[in-house]
Amino acid sequence: MAMATTTSTASRTSIASVTLEVADTEAAHRFYTAFGVDTRIHLRASEAHSTGFRGFTLALTVSRPTTVDSFLGAAEDAGATVLKPAVKSLWGYGGVVQAPDGTIWKIATSAKKDTGPAICEIDEIVLLLGVEDVKASKQFYVGRGLTVARSFGGKYAEFTSDEFSPVKLALYKRRGLAKDLGVPADGTGSHRIVLGGTAGPFTDPDGFAWEAAG
Template identity: 60%
Template sequence: MTNIDTITLEVADPAAAERFHAAAFGPTVPLRFRAAQEPSTGFRGFTLSLVVAQPADVDSLVGTALEAGATTLKAPAKSMWGYGAVVRSPDGTIWKIATSAKKNTGPATREFGQVVLLLGVADVAASKKFYADHGFTVGKSFGRMYVEFESTSPVKLALYRRKALAKDAGVAPEGTGSHRLAVNGTAEPFTDPDGFAWETTATAELS
Protein backbone atom coordinates (compact mmCIF):
# COMPACT_ATOMS: atom_id res chain seq x y z
CA MET A 1 0.00 0.00 0.00
CA THR A 2 1.30 3.43 -0.96
CA ASN A 3 1.69 5.93 1.89
CA ILE A 4 2.57 9.59 2.37
CA ASP A 5 5.59 10.28 4.55
CA THR A 6 5.79 14.07 4.45
CA ILE A 7 4.39 17.12 2.69
CA THR A 8 6.70 19.68 1.08
CA LEU A 9 5.34 23.23 0.97
CA GLU A 10 6.93 25.56 -1.55
CA VAL A 11 7.10 29.01 0.03
CA ALA A 12 8.75 32.40 -0.41
CA ASP A 13 10.70 32.11 2.85
CA PRO A 14 11.28 28.51 4.02
CA ALA A 15 12.81 29.52 7.36
CA ALA A 16 9.87 31.80 8.21
CA ALA A 17 7.37 29.12 7.17
CA GLU A 18 9.09 26.55 9.36
CA ARG A 19 9.01 28.93 12.34
CA PHE A 20 5.32 29.67 11.81
CA HIS A 21 4.23 26.05 11.57
CA ALA A 22 6.26 25.01 14.62
CA ALA A 23 4.77 27.85 16.66
CA ALA A 24 1.24 27.29 15.38
CA PHE A 25 0.92 23.51 15.44
CA GLY A 26 4.04 22.15 17.14
CA PRO A 27 7.13 20.41 15.75
CA THR A 28 5.53 17.04 14.94
CA VAL A 29 3.57 17.96 11.80
CA PRO A 30 5.31 16.03 8.96
CA LEU A 31 6.24 19.03 6.80
CA ARG A 32 9.21 20.11 4.71
CA PHE A 33 9.79 23.54 3.20
CA ARG A 34 11.64 24.74 0.13
CA ALA A 35 11.81 27.95 -1.86
CA ALA A 36 9.00 28.43 -4.38
CA GLN A 37 10.11 28.47 -8.01
CA GLU A 38 6.83 28.95 -9.87
CA PRO A 39 4.16 31.70 -9.68
CA SER A 40 0.82 30.96 -8.04
CA THR A 41 -2.36 32.99 -7.58
CA GLY A 42 -5.66 32.30 -5.84
CA PHE A 43 -6.72 28.91 -4.50
CA ARG A 44 -3.93 26.36 -4.79
CA GLY A 45 -6.29 23.42 -4.96
CA PHE A 46 -5.55 21.72 -1.65
CA THR A 47 -6.02 22.00 2.09
CA LEU A 48 -4.31 20.39 5.05
CA SER A 49 -6.34 19.29 8.06
CA LEU A 50 -5.44 18.47 11.63
CA VAL A 51 -7.90 16.00 13.15
CA VAL A 52 -8.17 16.47 16.91
CA ALA A 53 -10.06 14.85 19.77
CA GLN A 54 -12.33 17.62 21.06
CA PRO A 55 -13.52 21.21 20.46
CA ALA A 56 -11.14 22.63 23.08
CA ASP A 57 -8.20 21.31 21.07
CA VAL A 58 -9.53 23.05 17.96
CA ASP A 59 -9.69 26.33 19.88
CA SER A 60 -6.20 25.79 21.28
CA LEU A 61 -4.57 25.18 17.90
CA VAL A 62 -6.49 27.97 16.20
CA GLY A 63 -5.37 30.30 18.96
CA THR A 64 -1.68 29.48 18.58
CA ALA A 65 -1.96 29.69 14.79
CA LEU A 66 -3.46 33.18 14.98
CA GLU A 67 -0.83 34.26 17.49
CA ALA A 68 1.86 33.04 15.09
CA GLY A 69 0.44 35.09 12.21
CA ALA A 70 -2.35 33.08 10.56
CA THR A 71 -5.57 34.70 9.37
CA THR A 72 -9.08 33.35 9.92
CA LEU A 73 -11.03 32.01 6.94
CA LYS A 74 -13.74 30.34 9.04
CA ALA A 75 -14.00 30.97 12.77
CA PRO A 76 -14.45 27.97 15.10
CA ALA A 77 -18.04 26.78 14.96
CA LYS A 78 -20.29 23.78 15.50
CA SER A 79 -21.74 21.94 12.54
CA MET A 80 -23.66 18.76 11.81
CA TRP A 81 -20.41 16.79 11.67
CA GLY A 82 -18.67 18.26 14.72
CA TYR A 83 -16.62 21.39 15.37
CA GLY A 84 -13.93 23.08 13.33
CA ALA A 85 -12.25 26.15 11.91
CA VAL A 86 -10.16 27.16 8.89
CA VAL A 87 -7.09 29.42 8.91
CA ARG A 88 -4.54 30.51 6.32
CA SER A 89 -0.85 30.58 7.16
CA PRO A 90 1.34 33.55 6.18
CA ASP A 91 2.75 31.49 3.28
CA GLY A 92 -0.77 30.90 1.93
CA THR A 93 -1.37 27.30 3.01
CA ILE A 94 -4.95 26.64 4.11
CA TRP A 95 -5.36 24.64 7.33
CA LYS A 96 -8.54 23.14 8.72
CA ILE A 97 -8.57 22.08 12.37
CA ALA A 98 -11.52 19.86 13.18
CA THR A 99 -13.06 17.21 15.41
CA SER A 100 -16.10 14.99 15.07
CA ALA A 101 -16.72 15.39 18.81
CA LYS A 102 -19.21 18.02 19.94
CA LYS A 103 -18.31 18.04 23.63
CA ASN A 104 -15.04 18.30 25.52
CA THR A 105 -13.86 15.33 27.54
CA GLY A 106 -10.78 16.85 29.16
CA PRO A 107 -8.41 19.82 29.29
CA ALA A 108 -7.41 21.46 26.01
CA THR A 109 -4.25 20.17 24.32
CA ARG A 110 -2.36 20.92 21.11
CA GLU A 111 -2.27 17.25 20.15
CA PHE A 112 -3.69 15.97 16.86
CA GLY A 113 -4.44 12.46 15.71
CA GLN A 114 -3.84 12.71 11.99
CA VAL A 115 -2.99 15.07 9.15
CA VAL A 116 -5.26 14.89 6.10
CA LEU A 117 -4.12 16.13 2.69
CA LEU A 118 -7.28 16.97 0.79
CA LEU A 119 -6.80 17.53 -2.94
CA GLY A 120 -9.37 19.45 -4.95
CA VAL A 121 -9.79 17.61 -8.24
CA ALA A 122 -11.78 18.09 -11.43
CA ASP A 123 -13.07 14.51 -11.62
CA VAL A 124 -13.18 12.55 -8.37
CA ALA A 125 -13.95 9.21 -10.05
CA ALA A 126 -11.07 9.54 -12.52
CA SER A 127 -8.63 10.61 -9.80
CA LYS A 128 -9.80 7.77 -7.56
CA LYS A 129 -8.92 5.28 -10.30
CA PHE A 130 -5.60 7.02 -10.95
CA TYR A 131 -4.54 6.78 -7.31
CA ALA A 132 -5.79 3.21 -6.96
CA ASP A 133 -3.62 2.33 -9.97
CA HIS A 134 -0.67 3.91 -8.12
CA GLY A 135 -1.03 1.67 -5.09
CA PHE A 136 -3.47 3.54 -2.86
CA THR A 137 -6.23 1.56 -1.15
CA VAL A 138 -9.68 3.16 -1.05
CA GLY A 139 -11.06 3.45 2.46
CA LYS A 140 -14.24 5.47 1.96
CA SER A 141 -15.91 6.55 -1.26
CA PHE A 142 -18.98 8.70 -1.84
CA GLY A 143 -19.54 8.55 -5.58
CA ARG A 144 -18.15 11.51 -7.49
CA MET A 145 -18.06 13.72 -4.39
CA TYR A 146 -15.38 12.44 -2.01
CA VAL A 147 -12.82 9.66 -1.66
CA GLU A 148 -10.59 8.83 1.29
CA PHE A 149 -7.68 6.40 1.10
CA GLU A 150 -6.39 4.10 3.81
CA SER A 151 -3.08 5.00 5.42
CA THR A 152 -0.61 3.52 7.88
CA SER A 153 1.33 6.81 8.05
CA PRO A 154 0.56 10.08 9.89
CA VAL A 155 -0.77 11.64 6.66
CA LYS A 156 -3.98 10.50 4.98
CA LEU A 157 -4.91 11.33 1.37
CA ALA A 158 -8.44 12.35 0.37
CA LEU A 159 -10.03 13.75 -2.79
CA TYR A 160 -12.83 16.30 -3.06
CA ARG A 161 -14.28 18.26 -5.95
CA ARG A 162 -12.28 21.46 -6.33
CA LYS A 163 -15.23 23.85 -6.04
CA ALA A 164 -16.60 21.98 -3.02
CA LEU A 165 -13.20 22.04 -1.33
CA ALA A 166 -12.83 25.77 -1.90
CA LYS A 167 -16.30 26.35 -0.44
CA ASP A 168 -15.44 24.23 2.58
CA ALA A 169 -12.29 26.30 3.08
CA GLY A 170 -14.10 29.61 2.70
CA VAL A 171 -12.28 30.79 -0.44
CA ALA A 172 -13.06 31.31 -4.13
CA PRO A 173 -12.24 28.27 -6.31
CA GLU A 174 -10.29 30.20 -8.94
CA GLY A 175 -6.52 29.87 -9.02
CA THR A 176 -3.66 29.68 -11.49
CA GLY A 177 -0.06 28.53 -11.53
CA SER A 178 1.75 26.19 -9.20
CA HIS A 179 0.06 24.25 -6.40
CA ARG A 180 3.15 25.09 -4.30
CA LEU A 181 3.04 21.53 -3.00
CA ALA A 182 4.96 18.28 -3.39
CA VAL A 183 3.85 15.03 -1.77
CA ASN A 184 6.61 12.77 -0.49
CA GLY A 185 5.96 9.07 -0.10
CA THR A 186 6.73 5.50 -0.99
CA ALA A 187 5.60 5.67 -4.64
CA GLU A 188 7.79 6.39 -7.62
CA PRO A 189 7.63 10.04 -8.77
CA PHE A 190 4.53 11.00 -10.76
CA THR A 191 2.17 13.90 -11.45
CA ASP A 192 -1.56 13.32 -11.11
CA PRO A 193 -4.28 14.48 -13.57
CA ASP A 194 -4.71 17.76 -11.66
CA GLY A 195 -1.02 18.61 -11.65
CA PHE A 196 -0.11 17.56 -8.10
CA ALA A 197 3.49 16.35 -8.00
CA TRP A 198 4.62 13.31 -6.02
CA GLU A 199 8.23 12.59 -5.09
CA THR A 200 9.86 9.67 -3.37
CA THR A 201 10.85 10.55 0.17
CA ALA A 202 14.55 9.94 -0.56
CA THR A 203 14.43 12.41 -3.46
CA ALA A 204 12.67 15.01 -1.31
CA GLU A 205 15.34 14.73 1.37
CA LEU A 206 17.98 15.72 -1.18
CA SER A 207 16.11 18.79 -2.46
Protein backbone atom coordinates in the same frame (compact mmCIF):
# COMPACT_ATOMS: atom_id res chain seq x y z
CA MET B 1 -27.20 9.06 -1.76
CA ALA B 2 -24.29 6.99 -3.03
CA MET B 3 -23.27 4.12 -0.80
CA ALA B 4 -19.78 4.15 0.67
CA THR B 5 -17.44 1.46 -0.57
CA THR B 6 -14.67 0.04 1.60
CA THR B 7 -11.77 -2.34 1.27
CA SER B 8 -9.68 -4.13 3.87
CA THR B 9 -6.68 -4.67 1.60
CA ALA B 10 -3.47 -3.25 3.07
CA SER B 11 -2.12 -0.22 1.27
CA ARG B 12 0.91 -0.83 -0.92
CA THR B 13 1.60 2.87 -1.40
CA SER B 14 1.08 5.86 0.86
CA ILE B 15 2.41 9.34 1.52
CA ALA B 16 5.87 9.31 3.07
CA SER B 17 6.35 13.08 3.23
CA VAL B 18 4.60 16.39 2.59
CA THR B 19 6.68 19.35 1.43
CA LEU B 20 5.28 22.87 1.33
CA GLU B 21 6.96 25.28 -1.07
CA VAL B 22 7.31 28.69 0.58
CA ALA B 23 8.96 32.00 -0.25
CA ASP B 24 10.64 32.33 3.17
CA THR B 25 11.62 29.05 4.81
CA GLU B 26 12.80 30.63 8.09
CA ALA B 27 9.55 32.56 8.58
CA ALA B 28 7.52 29.48 7.64
CA HIS B 29 9.49 27.34 10.09
CA ARG B 30 8.77 29.80 12.90
CA PHE B 31 5.07 29.77 12.04
CA TYR B 32 4.72 25.99 11.85
CA THR B 33 6.69 25.51 15.06
CA ALA B 34 4.31 27.88 16.86
CA PHE B 35 1.35 26.18 15.19
CA GLY B 36 2.58 22.79 16.40
CA VAL B 37 2.93 20.88 13.11
CA ASP B 38 6.62 21.46 12.28
CA THR B 39 7.48 17.76 12.74
CA ARG B 40 4.75 16.65 10.30
CA ILE B 41 5.80 18.63 7.21
CA HIS B 42 8.89 19.70 5.24
CA LEU B 43 9.58 23.14 3.82
CA ARG B 44 11.30 24.08 0.56
CA ALA B 45 12.14 27.50 -0.84
CA SER B 46 10.25 28.35 -4.02
CA GLU B 47 9.21 31.44 -5.95
CA ALA B 48 6.82 29.49 -8.19
CA HIS B 49 3.88 31.56 -9.40
CA SER B 50 0.63 30.85 -7.56
CA THR B 51 -2.57 32.87 -7.28
CA GLY B 52 -5.91 32.19 -5.62
CA PHE B 53 -6.93 28.77 -4.31
CA ARG B 54 -4.05 26.30 -4.50
CA GLY B 55 -6.42 23.36 -4.68
CA PHE B 56 -5.79 21.63 -1.37
CA THR B 57 -6.04 21.88 2.39
CA LEU B 58 -4.39 20.13 5.29
CA ALA B 59 -6.93 19.20 7.95
CA LEU B 60 -6.05 18.52 11.57
CA THR B 61 -8.42 16.18 13.41
CA VAL B 62 -8.30 16.63 17.18
CA SER B 63 -10.20 15.25 20.16
CA ARG B 64 -12.25 18.16 21.54
CA PRO B 65 -13.45 21.74 20.85
CA THR B 66 -10.98 23.32 23.30
CA THR B 67 -8.12 21.73 21.35
CA VAL B 68 -9.53 23.17 18.12
CA ASP B 69 -9.56 26.60 19.75
CA SER B 70 -6.00 26.10 21.02
CA PHE B 71 -4.60 25.31 17.56
CA LEU B 72 -6.58 28.10 15.91
CA GLY B 73 -5.39 30.56 18.55
CA ALA B 74 -1.77 29.50 18.13
CA ALA B 75 -2.04 29.89 14.35
CA GLU B 76 -3.63 33.33 14.59
CA ASP B 77 -1.07 34.51 17.15
CA ALA B 78 1.70 33.37 14.80
CA GLY B 79 0.30 35.40 11.89
CA ALA B 80 -2.37 33.24 10.24
CA THR B 81 -5.51 34.74 8.70
CA VAL B 82 -8.84 33.38 9.93
CA LEU B 83 -10.94 32.28 6.96
CA LYS B 84 -13.69 30.67 9.05
CA PRO B 85 -13.99 31.15 12.82
CA ALA B 86 -14.63 27.95 14.77
CA VAL B 87 -18.32 27.05 14.92
CA LYS B 88 -20.50 24.06 15.77
CA SER B 89 -22.10 22.17 12.90
CA LEU B 90 -23.92 18.91 12.26
CA TRP B 91 -20.59 17.05 12.04
CA GLY B 92 -18.85 18.64 15.03
CA TYR B 93 -16.79 21.77 15.61
CA GLY B 94 -14.05 23.43 13.58
CA GLY B 95 -12.53 26.44 11.86
CA VAL B 96 -10.20 27.36 8.98
CA VAL B 97 -7.04 29.49 8.84
CA GLN B 98 -4.56 30.46 6.12
CA ALA B 99 -0.87 30.43 7.03
CA PRO B 100 1.34 33.39 6.06
CA ASP B 101 2.81 31.25 3.25
CA GLY B 102 -0.67 30.78 1.77
CA THR B 103 -1.38 27.20 2.84
CA ILE B 104 -4.92 26.64 4.13
CA TRP B 105 -5.40 24.58 7.30
CA LYS B 106 -8.63 23.26 8.75
CA ILE B 107 -8.82 22.22 12.42
CA ALA B 108 -11.82 20.16 13.48
CA THR B 109 -13.26 17.62 15.89
CA SER B 110 -16.32 15.39 15.68
CA ALA B 111 -17.01 16.14 19.36
CA LYS B 112 -19.51 18.91 20.08
CA LYS B 113 -18.84 19.11 23.82
CA ASP B 114 -15.63 19.25 25.81
CA THR B 115 -14.69 16.40 28.09
CA GLY B 116 -11.65 18.17 29.52
CA PRO B 117 -9.09 20.91 28.93
CA ALA B 118 -7.25 21.46 25.65
CA ILE B 119 -4.50 18.96 24.87
CA CYS B 120 -2.01 19.85 22.14
CA GLU B 121 -2.27 16.52 20.37
CA ILE B 122 -3.20 15.81 16.76
CA ASP B 123 -5.21 12.64 16.19
CA GLU B 124 -4.79 12.72 12.42
CA ILE B 125 -3.77 14.96 9.53
CA VAL B 126 -5.67 14.57 6.26
CA LEU B 127 -4.45 16.07 2.99
CA LEU B 128 -7.52 16.91 0.92
CA LEU B 129 -6.77 17.41 -2.77
CA GLY B 130 -9.38 19.39 -4.69
CA VAL B 131 -9.87 17.60 -8.00
CA GLU B 132 -12.11 18.10 -11.02
CA ASP B 133 -13.17 14.45 -11.32
CA VAL B 134 -13.06 12.41 -8.11
CA LYS B 135 -13.81 9.08 -9.82
CA ALA B 136 -11.08 9.56 -12.44
CA SER B 137 -8.52 10.72 -9.89
CA LYS B 138 -9.41 7.84 -7.60
CA GLN B 139 -8.77 5.34 -10.39
CA PHE B 140 -5.49 7.09 -11.21
CA TYR B 141 -4.27 6.66 -7.65
CA VAL B 142 -5.49 3.07 -7.43
CA GLY B 143 -3.38 2.46 -10.53
CA ARG B 144 -0.41 3.91 -8.65
CA GLY B 145 -0.82 1.43 -5.81
CA LEU B 146 -3.02 3.26 -3.30
CA THR B 147 -5.93 1.43 -1.69
CA VAL B 148 -9.35 3.02 -1.28
CA ALA B 149 -10.54 3.06 2.32
CA ARG B 150 -13.93 4.62 1.58
CA SER B 151 -15.60 6.39 -1.29
CA PHE B 152 -18.80 8.39 -1.73
CA GLY B 153 -19.59 8.34 -5.44
CA GLY B 154 -18.06 11.24 -7.32
CA LYS B 155 -17.85 13.53 -4.28
CA TYR B 156 -15.17 12.11 -2.00
CA ALA B 157 -12.60 9.34 -1.78
CA GLU B 158 -10.17 8.45 1.01
CA PHE B 159 -7.16 6.14 0.86
CA THR B 160 -5.67 3.90 3.51
CA SER B 161 -2.41 4.92 5.14
CA ASP B 162 0.13 3.11 7.26
CA GLU B 163 1.62 4.01 10.63
CA PHE B 164 4.62 5.66 8.97
CA SER B 165 2.59 8.12 6.89
CA PRO B 166 2.54 11.68 8.27
CA VAL B 167 -0.87 12.32 6.65
CA LYS B 168 -3.83 10.51 5.13
CA LEU B 169 -4.72 11.28 1.50
CA ALA B 170 -8.26 12.11 0.38
CA LEU B 171 -9.90 13.55 -2.74
CA TYR B 172 -12.69 16.14 -2.79
CA LYS B 173 -14.41 18.01 -5.61
CA ARG B 174 -12.38 21.21 -6.06
CA ARG B 175 -15.34 23.59 -5.91
CA GLY B 176 -16.85 21.77 -2.96
CA LEU B 177 -13.56 21.95 -1.08
CA ALA B 178 -13.16 25.67 -1.78
CA LYS B 179 -16.71 26.30 -0.56
CA ASP B 180 -16.05 24.33 2.62
CA LEU B 181 -12.94 26.45 3.26
CA GLY B 182 -14.67 29.73 2.53
CA VAL B 183 -12.56 30.75 -0.47
CA PRO B 184 -13.24 31.21 -4.22
CA ALA B 185 -12.43 28.08 -6.22
CA ASP B 186 -10.44 29.96 -8.89
CA GLY B 187 -6.66 29.76 -8.86
CA THR B 188 -3.72 29.37 -11.22
CA GLY B 189 -0.08 28.40 -11.10
CA SER B 190 1.77 26.09 -8.74
CA HIS B 191 -0.04 24.13 -6.02
CA ARG B 192 3.02 24.83 -3.84
CA ILE B 193 2.96 21.31 -2.39
CA VAL B 194 4.99 18.21 -3.25
CA LEU B 195 4.25 14.70 -1.96
CA GLY B 196 6.79 11.97 -1.37
CA GLY B 197 5.86 8.32 -1.84
CA THR B 198 7.12 4.92 -2.90
CA ALA B 199 5.22 5.20 -6.20
CA GLY B 200 6.82 8.52 -7.27
CA PRO B 201 7.82 10.46 -9.23
CA PHE B 202 4.68 11.38 -11.16
CA THR B 203 2.12 14.15 -11.57
CA ASP B 204 -1.58 13.43 -11.10
CA PRO B 205 -4.42 14.60 -13.43
CA ASP B 206 -4.85 17.84 -11.44
CA GLY B 207 -1.18 18.76 -11.45
CA PHE B 208 -0.22 17.63 -7.93
CA ALA B 209 3.42 16.48 -7.99
CA TRP B 210 4.85 13.40 -6.30
CA GLU B 211 8.52 12.61 -5.74
CA ALA B 212 10.19 9.33 -4.89
CA ALA B 213 10.45 9.06 -1.13
CA GLY B 214 13.99 9.56 0.14
